[in-house]
Amino acid sequence: MKANGFIGGIAAALALAGCASSAGSGSGAPPAQALLFPLRDVRLLEGPLKAAQDLNTRTLLAYDVDRLLAPYLKEAGLEAKAPSFPAWAGLDGHVGGHYLSALALTGAATGDERIKARMDYMIAELRRCHDKNGSGYVGGVPNGAALWDEMRRGSIAGLGKYWVPWYNLHKMYAGLRDAYVYAGSEDAKRLFLDFCDWGLRIIRGLDAAAMEAMLDTEFGGMNEVYADAYALSGDKKYLAAAKRFSHNTLFLSMAGRSDNLDNLHANTQVPKAVGYARVAALTQERAFGRAAAFFWDTVVKNRTLALGGNGRSEYFRPMGKDYAEDVQGPETCATYNMMKLTEALFCMSPDAAYADYYERAMYNHILSSQNPVTGGYVYFTPARPAHYRVYSEVNEAMWCCVGTGMENHGRYGAFIYAHTQDALYVNLYAASELHWAEKGLRLRQETAFPDEEQSTIRIQVDSPVRFTLLIRRPWWSSRQAVTLNNDDENYAAGAKMSSYIAIDRVWQDGDTVRVSLPMGMTVEVMPKAEQYAAIMRGPILMAARIPTEDGLDFFADDGRWAHIPGGRKLPPGSAPALAGRREEILEKLQHLPAVDGAPLRYRLTALVSGGHAGLVLEPFFRIHESRYMMYWPMQGSPPGQ
Ligand SMILES: [Zn+2]
Numbered sequence: 001m002k003a004n005g006f007i008g009g010i011a012a013a014l015a016l017a018g019c020a021s022s023a024g025s026g027s028g029a030p031p032a033q034a035l036l037f038p039l040r041d042v043r044l045l046e047g048p049l050k051a052a053q054d055l056n057t058r059t060l061l062a063y064d065v066d067r068l069l070a071p072y073l074k075e076a077g078l079e080a081k082a083p084s085f086p087a088w089a090g091l092d093g094h095v096g097g098h099y100l101s102a103l104a105l106t107g108a109a110t111g112d113e114r115i116k117a118r119m120d121y122m123i124a125e126l127r128r129c130h131d132k133n134g135s136g137y138v139g140g141v142p143n144g145a146a147l148w149d150e151m152r153r154g155s156i157a158g159l160g161k162y163w164v165p166w167y168n169l170h171k172m173y174a175g176l177r178d179a180y181v182y183a184g185s186e187d188a189k190r191l192f193l194d195f196c197d198w199g200l201r202i203i204r205g206l207d208a209a210a211m212e213a214m215l216d217t218e219f220g221g222m223n224e225v226y227a228d229a230y231a232l233s234g235d236k237k238y239l240a241a242a243k244r245f246s247h248n249t250l251f252l253s254m255a256g257r258s259d260n261l262d263n264l265h266a267n268t269q270v271p272k273a274v275g276y277a278r279v280a281a282l283t284q285e286r287a288f289g290r291a292a293a294f295f296w297d298t299v300v301k302n303r304t305l306a307l308g309g310n311g312r313s314e315y316f317r318p319m320g321k322d323y324a325e326d327v328q329g330p331e332t333c334a335t336y337n338m339m340k341l342t343e344a345l346f347c348m349s350p351d352a353a354y355a356d357y358y359e360r361a362m363y364n365h366i367l368s369s370q371n372p373v374t375g376g377y378v379y380f381t382p383a384r385p386a387h388y389r390v391y392s393e394v395n396e397a398m399w400c401c402v403g404t405g406m407e408n409h410g411r412y413g414a415f416i417y418a419h420t421q422d423a424l425y426v427n428l429y430a431a432s433e434l435h436w437a438e439k440g441l442r443l444r445q446e447t448a449f450p451d452e453e454q455s456t457i458r459i460q461v462d463s464p465v466r467f468t469l470l471i472r473r474p475w476w477s478s479r480q481a482v483t484l485n486n487d488d489e490n491y492a493a494g495a496k497m498s499s500y501i502a503i504d505r506v507w508q509d510g511d512t513v514r515v516s517l518p519m520g521m522t523v524e525v526m527p528k529a530e531q532y533a534a535i536m537r538g539p540i541l542m543a544a545r546i547p548t549e550d551g552l553d554f555f556a557d558d559g560r561w562a563h564i565p566g567g568r569k570l571p572p573g574s575a576p577a578l579a580g581r582r583e584e585i586l587e588k589l590q591h592l593p594a595v596d597g598a599p600l601r602y603r604l605t606a607l608v609s610g611g612h613a614g615l616v617l618e619p620f621f622r623i624h625e626s627r628y629m630m631y632w633p634m635q636g637s638p639p640g641q
Contacts, residue, residue: 033347033348033349033350033420034346034347034350034418034419034420034423034425035347035418035419035420036343036347036414036415036417036418037417037418037419037434037436038108038182039105039108039109039182039411039413039414040108040109040111040182041434041435041436041437042109042413042414042416042417042432042433042434042435043109043413043432043433044109044412044413044430044431044432045431045432045433045444045445045446046431047430047431047447047448047449048367048621049367049412049430049431049432050412050431051372052367052370052372052409052412053106053109053110053409053410053412055370055372055375055409056102056106056370056375056406056408056409056410057106057110057112057115057410058375059375059394059406060099060102060103060106060115060118060406060410061114061115061118062375062394062395063099063394063395063406064082064395065099065118065121065122066080066081066082067082067083067084067085067395068085068095068096068099068122069081069096069122069125069126070082070083070084070085070092071084071092071093071096071140071141071142072093072096072125072126072129072138072139072140072172073125073128073129074140075093075129075133075137075139075140075141075142075143075144075145076128076129076130076132076133076137076138077132078128078129078132085395085396085398085558086558087396087397087398087399087558087559087560088397088398088399088560089142090142090162090163091163091164091168091398091400092140092141092142092168093139093140093141093142093168093169093171093172094140094167094168094171094398094400094403095171095398095402095403095406096122096140096171096172096175097168097169097170097171097172097173097174097175097403098171098174098175098402098403098404098406098407099122099175099403099406100119100122100123100126100172100175100176100178100179101171101174101175101178101179101406101407102406102407102410103115103116103118103119103122103179103183104119104175104178104179104181104182104183104185105178105182105407105410105411106410107119107182107183108182108183108410109410109411109412109413110410116183119179119183119185120185123176123179123185123187123188123191124187126138126172126176126191127187127191130191130194130195135198135201136194136195136196136197136198137195137198138172138176138191138195139165139168139169139172140168140172141162141165141168141169144162144165146158147159147161147162147165148202151202151203151205151206151214152201152202152204152205153205154205154206154207154210155210156206156210156213156214159214159217160217164217164218164219164220166214166217166218166219166220166222167217167218167219167220167268168220169199169220169222170219170220170221170222170224170225170271171220171403172195173192173195173196173199173222173225174220174221174224174225176188176189176191176192176195177192177225177228177229177232180192180232181228189232192225192229192232193229193232193233196225196226196229196238196241199222199226199241200237200238200241203241203244211244212247212248212249215245215246215247215249216247216249218265218267218268219245219247219268220271221271221272221274221275221337222245222275223242223243223245223246223247223272223275223276223278223279224242224271224274224275224278226238226239226241226242226245226275227239227242227275227278227279227282228278229241229242230242230282231278231282239279239282239283242275242278242279243279245275246272246275246276246279247272250264250269250272250273250291250295251272251276251287251291254273254276254290254291254292254294254295255287255288255290255291255294257290257294259294259298259302261298261299261303261316262316262317262318263315263316263317263318264315264316265314265315265316266310266311266314266315266316266331266334267311267314267331267333267334267337267400269295269316270295270299270334270337270338270341271337273291273292273295273296273341274292274337274340274341274344276288276289276291276292276295277289277292277293277341277344277345277348278344280292280348281344281347281348289348292341292344292345293345293349295341296338296341296342296345296354299316299338300338300357302319302527303316303319303527304357304527305323305329305330305383305526305527305534305631306360306364306524306526306534306536306541306630306631307330307360307361307364307365307368307381307383307534307541307620307630308335308338308357308360308361308362308364308365308366309329309330309331309332309334309335309361309365309381310330310334310335310338311330311331311334312326312328312329312330312383313326313328314328314331314334318528319526319527319528319529320528320529321526321529321531321532323383323526323529323532323631324383324384324385324526324529324532324631324633325384325572326382326383326384327380327382327384327387327564327565327566327569328380328382328564329380329381329382329383329384330365330380330381330383331379331380331400331401332365332366332369332377332378332379332381332401332404332405332408333400333401333403333404335361335365335366336366336404336407336408337404338357338361339358339361339362339366339415342354342357342358342361342415343358343414343415346358346415346418346427347418350418350425350500352472352473352474352475352498352499352500353475353498355415355427355428355472355474356474356475356498356539358415358427358428359427359428359429359474359539360539360541362412362415362428363450363539363540363541363619363621364539364540364541364620364621365381366408366409367621368381368620368621368623369381369401369405369408370405370408370409371391371624371625372622372624373624374391374393374394374555375394376391376392376393376394376555377391377392377399377401377402377405377406378390378391378392378401378405379392379399379400379401379563379564380563380564380565381630382565383526383532383630383631384569384631385532385570385572385575385576385629385630385631385632385633386546386570386574386575386576386627386628386629387565387569387570387627387628388548388552388554388565388567388625388626388627388628389554389565389624390553390554390555390556390562390563390564390565391554391555391556391624391625392405392556392563393555393556396556396557396558397556397557397558397562397563399563401563412430413432415427415428416428416430416432416434416445417432417434417443419436422466422467422468423467423468423469423470423502424436424443424467424468424469424470425470425472425500426445426457426469426470426471426472427472428472429445429447429449429450429455429472429515429517430445430447430449431445431446431447431448431449432444432445433445439461439465439467440461440462440463440465441459441460441461441465441507442459442460442461443457443458443459443460444457444458444460445457445458446458449517450519450537450538450539450540450600450619451597451598451599451600452599453516453517453518453519453538454514454515454516454517455514455515455517456512456513456514456515457469457471457512457513457514457515458510458511458512459507459508459509459510459511459512459513460509460510461507461508461509462509464506464507464508464509465506465507466504466505466506466507467504467507468502468503468504469502469503469504469507469513470500470501470502471491471500471501471503471513471515472499472500472501473492473495473496473497473498473499473500473501474497474498474517474538474539475497475498475539476519476520476522476536476538476539477517477518477519477520477538478497478518478520479516479518480492480495480515480516480517480518481514481515481516482501482503482513482514482515482516483513483514483516484503484511484512484513484514485511485512491503517538519537519538519539519540520537520538521535521536521537521542521586521589522535522536522582522586523535523536523582523585523586524536525634526631530634531633531634532631532632532633532634533578533582533631533632533634534630534631534632535585535586535617535632537600537619540600540619540620540621541619541620541621541630542600542602542617542618542619542620543617543618543619543620543623543628543629543630544576544604544615544616544617544618544623544628544629545615545616545618545623545626545627545628546575546576546612546615546626546627546628546629547627548625548626548627549568552567552568552627553567554624554625570627572633573609574609575609575629575632575633576604576607576608576609576612576615576629576632576633577607577608577609577632577633577634577635578604578606578607578608578632578633578634578635579606579607579608579634579635580606584606585604585606588604588605588606589602589603589604589605589606589617590602590603590605592616598618598619598622600618600619601616601617601618602616602617602618603615603616603617604616604617608635609635615629
C-alpha cells in the first residue's frame with residue numbers, strides 16, 4: 001500500500017466494503033460518521049443466521065472451482081482444467097467473481113481454512129490468466145476481446161451482441177477487491193488495480209455520448225469499484241472513472257430528488273446508487289450523497305414490499321395489484337444491493353431508519369432465499385397468493401441470484417454492529433460476538449431473536465473503558481425496555497421510535513444490558529393495492545403454507561428460464577382471503593405451541609374463503625418448498641387503521 005496517508009493500512013481498508021471514508025484525509029474529506037467492523041471481528045452465535053452461514057459454507061465448498069474458473073482461462077488462451085458450466089453461458093465469468101467475493105466474505109466471517117485455501121487457489125489461477133493476458137484483463141466474457149478492441153477505438157456498436165459485459169466484469173472486479181479488503185490478499189489487490197487500469201484504457205476512447213449510451217446497458221457497480229480503487233490507491237484517475245460510470249440518466253434525476261424509476265430494471269439501478277454513495281463518502285460531493293440517499297428513500301418508502309424486496313419481473317413497475325399477480329416477485333440480487341447501499345448510507349448518516357430497513361430485508365428476504373436443507377438459492381420471491389419459489393442446485397443454474405446468494409449468507413455479521421471513535425451501535429438483534437480491538441472489548445449478544453423478544457448484551461473488558469453504547473429502538477417495539485445490570489432504570493423510557501438509546505458510561509467487565517423487545521402484530525397493505533395485506537410480527541413477515549400438490553417441482557435445472565416458478569398458477573379466487581378490519585384479524589390469531597423449537601406460530605381464524613381452515617402463520621423465512629400466502633386478499637370492508 002502506498003504510504004500516502006490516504007488510508008491507514010489493512011485495518012482501515014477492511015472497513016471499505018461498507019464504509020469507505022474510514023480515512024479520508026487524502027481527499028480532504030471529514031471522517032465517516034460511523035464505521036462497520038471488519039467482518040472477521042464479528043462471530044455469529046447459534047441461531048438462524050449462523051445456521052444459514054454454516055450451510056452456505058458447505059455449499060460453497062461443494063461448487064467445482066475449476067469449472068467456475070474455466071471462462072477466465074479460456075479467454076486468456078489457457079487450457080481450462082474442467083468444462084465451464086452450460087447454464088447462462090453467455091454470461092460466463094459472472095458467477096466466478098461472486099464466488100471469489102463469497103469466499104473472501106465467508107473466510108473472514110468464519111475463519112474456515114478450507115475457504116481460505118479455496119480463495120488462494122482461485123487467486124493463483126486468476127494470476128495465471130492475468131499474466132497470460134498481459135493487459136491486466138482477467139475477465140470471462142465469452143469472446144470478449146473483439147468487443148474490448150472495438151471500445152478501445154471509441155465504438156460501442158458491438159455492445160448489443162454481448163450479454164451485459166460490464167456487469168459481468170464488475171463481479172470479478174468486486175471479487176478481487178473483496179479478496180483484498182476482507183481477506184488481505186495483496187495478490188488480489190495487485191490484480192484488482194491492474195484490471196482497473198485495463199478498464200481505464202478501454203473507456204479512454206469513448207466520448208461522453210458513447211459512454212452515456214454504453215451505460216444504458218446494465219453495468220453492475222462499475223462506479224463503485226472505481227471509487228474503491230481510488231480509496232485503496234489515492235489515485236484520482238480512478239475517481240474520475242467512477243464518475244464517468246455514473247450514468248446521468250439516473251444520477252441527475254436522483255440528485256434532483258426526482259423518481260424516474262418507473263419501468264427501469266431494478267437491479268441495474270441499485271448498484272449505481274451504491275456507487276454514488278461510495279463517491280459521496282470519499283469526496284463529500286453533495287450531489288452524489290443526495291442521489292444515493294434519495295434513491296434509497298424512494299425505493300424503500302414507495303417501492304418496497306413487506307419482505308423488504310422490490311420490483312416484479314425484475315423491473316420497478318408502478319406499484320399496484322399487479323405485484324400480487326406476477327409470479328416473478330422481488331429478485332434477491334436487488335435486495336442484496338439495497339443492503340449494500342443501506343450500509344454505505346448508514347456510515348455517512350447513522351440513522352436508525354437504515355437499520356430498520358436492513359433488518360426487514362435481512363430476516364424476511366435474504367434469509368428466506370436459502371433452502372435450509374439443500375443450500376440452494378432463490379431468484380424470484382412472488383407476492384402472488386398461493387404461489388411458490390424455486391431453488392438452484394449446486395453446480396447447476398448459474399443465475400445472478402446464485403452469485404449474490406453465495407455472498408449473502410456470509411455477510412450477516414457485516415451490519416449487526418458499527419462504531420465511531422467512542423460509541424458502539426447495536427443495529428441488529430442477532431446472536432453474535434463482537435471483538436472491538438481498539439477498546440480491548442468483547443461484546444456478547446445472547447438472544448434467540450426473532451423467536452424471543454429479548455436480547456442480553458454482556459460486556460467483557462480488560463480494563464474499564466468509556467464509550468457510549470447505542471442500542472437501536474426499532475420502529476416496531478413501542479414497549480421496548482433497556483436496563484443495565486440489576487438496576488430498574490429503563491433507558492428506553494421516552495426514547496422516540498426508530499432511534500438509538502444511548503448509555504454513556506465507563507464500562508466494567510461483566511456489565512450486562514438487558515433489552516426487552518415486545519413485538520406487536522401489524523397488518524401492512526401492499527403499496528397502492530390496499531386489497532392485499534401482509535401480517536408482520538415486529539419486523540418479521542408472517543406467512544402461511546398452503547396445501548401443495550404432489551409433483552410441483554421446486555428445483556430448477558440448467559434451463560435459461562428455470563429460475564422462474566413457472567408451474568401452475570392457482571386461480572386468484574381459490575386463495576384464502578382475510579375478512580374484517582385489521583384489528584379484528586389480529587385479535588383472532590391463536591398462538592400455537594412451538595414445533596421443533598420454533599415458537600412463532602399462530603392459527604388464523606379470520607379467513608373467509610372455504611377449504612382453508614386451520615392455516616398456520618409462521619415466519620416467512622421458515623417456509624420452503626411449498627405454496628404460500630405472503631399477501632392476503634382482503635375481503636369485505638377495506639382494512640381499517
Ligand atoms: Zn439476481
